[in-house]
Amino acid sequence: QVQLVESGGGLVQTGDSLSVSCAASGRAFRAVVMGWFRQAPGKEREFVARIRWSDGTTYYADSVKGRFTIPRDNAKNTVSLQMNILKPEDTAVYYCAASITYGMGNYDRISAYDYWGQGTQVTVSS
Secondary structure, rough: OEEEEEEEOOOEEEEOOOOEEEEEEOOOOOEEEEEEEEEEEOOOOOEEEEEEOOOOOEEEEEOOOOEEOOOOOOOOOOOEEEEEEOOHHOOOOEEEEEEOOOOOOOOHHHOOOOOOOOOOEEEEEE
């Protein structure tokens, strides 16, 4: 059984930086892609960023491009989301997700992922 555990959320002010992390555990866990999604109150869960585990290629939603990065630690099976220049509209519950399936096409879709973390709250005050 694979488990994803997020940590590091909190309350920050506009313009601040914050990092959230996701630790994956489970026997023989081999991610194809790991990603971050977020869900704001009253809105649908949306793609934020993802990383292809084999070569570290990253992709970002337009809304966070240039402000967020998704570093990983292969040895620890950990992926983080480094968030800079935070805005109130970044306020959401942030979810880590892992896909262990090749050939899913568009990994920006929720349905491409097999495992999800419990979520961590990020609140940006204005």
